[in-house]
Amino acid sequence: MNSEPEALILQVAVPGPLHGCLDYLAPPHCSAQSLSPGMRVQVPFGKRKTVGVLIQTATHSRIAAQRLRPALSLLDPEPLLSPDLIELSAWASRYYHHPLGEVMAALLPTALRSGQAAQLPTLRIWRITSAGKSVSADDVKRAPRQAVLLDRLQRTPNGLTGSELSEHETTWHSAMRALVEKGWVECLSQVAPQTMPTEYTPQDISLNDAQHHAVDAVCASLDGFAGFLLDGVTGSGKTEVYLQIIRRVIAAGRQALVLVPEIGLTPQLINRFSTRFGHTLAVLHSGLNDSERLHAWLLARNGQAPIIIGTRSAVFTPLQKPGIIIIDEEHDLSFKQQDGFRYHARDVAVWRAHQLGIPIVLGSATPSFETLYNVERGRYARLELPARAGEAKPPRLRTIDMRSQKLEGNLSPGLLQAIARHLDQGNQVLLFLNRRGFAPTLLCHQCGWVAQCRRCDARLTYHQGLRRLRCHHCGAEQAMFEHCPDCSSSELRPLGHGTERVEQALRDHFPQFSCARIDRDSTRRKGALQQILDDALSGHHRILLGTQMLAKGHHLPKVTLAAIIDADQGLFGVDFRAGERMAQLIIQVAGRAGRSAQAGEVLIQTHHPDHPLLRTLLTEGYHHYAAAALAERREAELPPYVNLALLRAEATAADAPLRFLDEALRLAKEIATAGIILLGPIPSPMERRAGRYRAQLLVQATQRSELHRLLDAWLPSLSQLPAGRKVRWSVDVDPMEMV
Ligand code: ADP
Ligand code: ZN
Ligand code: ZN
Numbered sequence: 001m002n003s004e005p006e007a008l009i010l011q012v013a014v015p016g017p018l019h020g021c022l023d024y025l026a027p028p029h030c031s032a033q034s035l036s037p038g039m040r041v042q043v044p045f046g047k048r049k050t051v052g053v054l055i056q057t058a059t060h061s062r063i064a065a066q067r068l069r070p071a072l073s074l075l076d077p078e079p080l081l082s083p084d085l086i087e088l089s090a091w092a093s094r095y096y097h098h099p100l101g102e103v104m105a106a107l108l109p110t111a112l113r114s115g116q117a118a119q120l121p122t123l124r125i126w127r128i129t130s131a132g133k134s135v136s137a138d139d140v141k142r143a144p145r146q147a148v149l150l151d152r153l154q155r156t157p158n159g160l161t162g163s164e165l166s167e168h169e170t171t172w173h174s175a176m177r178a179l180v181e182k183g184w185v186e187c188l189s190q191v192a193p194q195t196m197p198t199e200y201t202p203q204d205i206s207l208n209d210a211q212h213h214a215v216d217a218v219c220a221s222l223d224g225f226a227g228f229l230l231d232g233v234t235g236s237g238k239t240e241v242y243l244q245i246i247r248r249v250i251a252a253g254r255q256a257l258v259l260v261p262e263i264g265l266t267p268q269l270i271n272r273f274s275t276r277f278g279h280t281l282a283v284l285h286s287g288l289n290d291s292e293r294l295h296a297w298l299l300a301r302n303g304q305a306p307i308i309i310g311t312r313s314a315v316f317t318p319l320q321k322p323g324i325i326i327i328d329e330e331h332d333l334s335f336k337q338q339d340g341f342r343y344h345a346r347d348v349a350v351w352r353a354h355q356l357g358i359p360i361v362l363g364s365a366t367p368s369f370e371t372l373y374n375v376e377r378g379r380y381a382r383l384e385l386p387a388r389a390g391e392a393k394p395p396r397l398r399t400i401d402m403r404s405q406k407l408e409g410n411l412s413p414g415l416l417q418a419i420a421r422h423l424d425q426g427n428q429v430l431l432f433l434n435r436r437g438f439a440p441t442l443l444c445h446q447c448g449w450v451a452q453c454r455r456c457d458a459r460l461t462y463h464q465g466l467r468r469l470r471c472h473h474c475g476a477e478q479a480m481f482e483h484c485p486d487c488s489s490s491e492l493r494p495l496g497h498g499t500e501r502v503e504q505a506l507r508d509h510f511p512q513f514s515c516a517r518i519d520r521d522s523t524r525r526k527g528a529l530q531q532i533l534d535d536a537l538s539g540h541h542r543i544l545l546g547t548q549m550l551a552k553g554h555h556l557p558k559v560t561l562a563a564i565i566d567a568d569q570g571l572f573g574v575d576f577r578a579g580e581r582m583a584q585l586i587i588q589v590a591g592r593a594g595r596s597a598q599a600g601e602v603l604i605q606t607h608h609p610d611h612p613l614l615r616t617l618l619t620e621g622y623h624h625y626a627a628a629a630l631a632e633r634r635e636a637e638l639p640p641y642v643n644l645a646l647l648r649a650e651a652t653a654a655d656a657p658l659r660f661l662d663e664a665l666r667l668a669k670e671i672a673t674a675g676i677i678l679l680g681p682i683p684s685p686m687e688r689r690a691g692r693y694r695a696q697l698l699v700q701a702t703q704r705s706e707l708h709r710l711l712d713a714w715l716p717s718l719s720q721l722p723a724g725r726k727v728r729w730s731v732d733v734d735p736m737e738m739v
Pocket of ligand 2: 444445446447448449484485486487488489
């Protein structure tokens with residue numbers, strides 16, 4: 001104890017690679033009374049200034065008083081983060097073995113992280129006037145930009161913010177000015193409601209029995225922690241169940257936090273919430289600008305937003321009157337952050353619900369094995385919605401054996417006939433292929449040369465539209481070769497099929513029908529995805545071809561045929577979760593077909609129609625498949641029956657990662673207890689990526705506490721290893737991908 005007893009020391013969580021907090025002297029003229037945990041303080045950090053969060057005050061420091069630096073200023077007059085959020089951060093920091101300051105930085109919107117005042121910014125919204133409501137498309141046909149804006153505003157009477165408008169169209173300002181001048185649109189400064197509205201116009205659909213039971217079961221447990229799996233087949237009306245639970249939560253004066261997958265946060269879903277509850281939603285997604293994000297965050301914190309909808313990071317949103325947490329499509333991989341602070345939003349949400357003493361509902365048609373295991377252990381109650389809501393019937397699933405078939409753009413005659421049949425009946429078809437670009441391989445037919453990425457152990461994908469070759473792992477790209485660089489032959493052949501190539505085949509085969517391709521390339525431009533989906537909903541596009549982006553969540557009532565063009569990709573993956581993922585994907589794609597009165601059909605092209613996964617899934621359904629696969633996981637001692645942590649290392653020098661991991665392994669063996677198994681180190685499945693060599697060491701433990709005890713003792717010592725200076729290393733607790 002070197003410091004003077006009467007000193008006022010601030011323990012501050014500062015973003016950076018640190019263990020625990022840093023100590024500072026209180027800023028000048030700052031009394032102990034004015035300080036509370038959860039306030040932001042500006043502090044010197046190395047040569048920079050940064051913003052940290054006060055965790056607690058103390059009178060002693062382990063550091064001598066003369067070596068302590070004073071904090072620069074106190075940024076908040078009252079705590080910005082409540083004690084429960086500080087506790088949540090501390091838990092997440094311990095559980096994921098990630099620095100507390102970094103965890104807290106992840107909690108805060110950018111504006112607050114950079115020291116801005118925690119005050120509601122004024123947002124502008126544009127809204128249709130009553131004069132504007134009666135304007136018809138003909139009145140503005142000479143100003144197409146205005147016509148588009150007018151049409152959107154007429155369809156969203158609550159108005160749109162700047163970023164919502166920019167979603168569709170980046171250059172809308174001058175057209176909007178013209179509409180305002182004509183008196184058809186007004187621009188308002190959005191003022192937050194002073195009190196939280198608790199009553200809404202009743203627009204609820206009358207529920208079927210299974211939905212009723214689910215709503216009642218959850219609403220009977222609003223006063224304490226309870227975990228529920230809402231296990232409802234696709235189209236069974238899970239969203240309707242959420243909406244009616246939320247209505248009751250709000251009526252009790254409490255807030256609902258709804259988490260959805262990245263791609264699930266579509267205007268379609270937001271519209272469903274906002275038509276039901278008005279525009280008192282706080283929506284947190286990546287498209288927001290800094291003020292909008294701050295606005296939504298503060299509304300949630302002040303208790304002025306009854307409903308908060310967001311993607312992964314919204315799990316940390318402050319809630320003044322927490323009432324419930326709902327996670328839609330809980331099996332979705334986007335809930336796991338794959339770099340930096342590698343948390344799983346679903347798992348954090350469960351801990352948080354427990355902490356706050358509120359229920360949590362996990363919804364899915366294809367629950368993750370982790371969640372099914374928790375149901376089996378009695379941790380969550382299962383609420384089933386076994387049938388589709390309304391008139392919709394479950395679709396029929398069938399495989400198409402591709403072996404020795406004549407293929408046209410990877411489409412078999414059987415699939416082409418089915419597509420033609422559904423199109424002739426006036427319906428839409430949806431085709432899934434998880435590979436963008438034209439072809440995944442470019443081969444020289446003369447000498448066998450294959451186009452490789454120079455920086456990765458991977459092939460370059462040929463993008464025909466751009467006439468370029470791209471690496472899908474590191475982003476490297478180059479112009480298409482005219483000649484083989486090895487033998488100068490011009491016989492370069494694209495091998496295999498990506499979405500561009502299948503699109504071409506579909507256009508050749510069905511020239512009379514409009515075909516839309518939905519992948520990351522075709523939706524790069526802002527608003528492009530929404531435009532394509534709008535054109536699909538209006539019936540303009542009849543064939544929809546896409547990757548993952550198309551598989552999830554969308555409700556396209558005219559789709560009667562859904563097809564998986566190549567199921568084989570997922571059947572033999574190296575990851576032990578490959579089967580689980582494939583089964584979820586097939587069921588989710590199938591879920592896009594036949595969502596209204598017309599029956600749906602689902603076709604799965606494969607060279608392995610007798611593969612056990614496909615057989616079980618198609619004849620007995622997802623839950624039978626899951627039960628069988630879970631039994632195998634138990635047998636093989638894999639999650640969820642054991643707990644994993646993955647230590648990864650990467651470096652530009654080829655042998656550095658393995659050398660570091662070998663040393664790490666030696667240290668781990670010294671402290672490992674009986675229930676710990678250390679596997680590896682081994683090179684990562686794709687050893688070289690973006691010019692760096694990668695390797696990994698897996699830690700497995702039967703008891704979670706044992707795993708954490710090992711990590712607590714082991715990780716700090718890794719920083720001291722000489723080989724550690726030559727690599728970048730990180731730890732991933734509960735890794736979802738073994739790459
Ligand atoms: P899920 O989220 O389970 O895929 P949705 O909530 O999107 O299902 O519901 C699918 C469709 O069924 C929607 O068009 C919805 O309006 C409708 N629906 C939901 N519940 C009912 C009900 N009780 N009666 C009639 N239609 C319903
Ligand atoms: Zn060649
Ligand atoms: Zn690459």
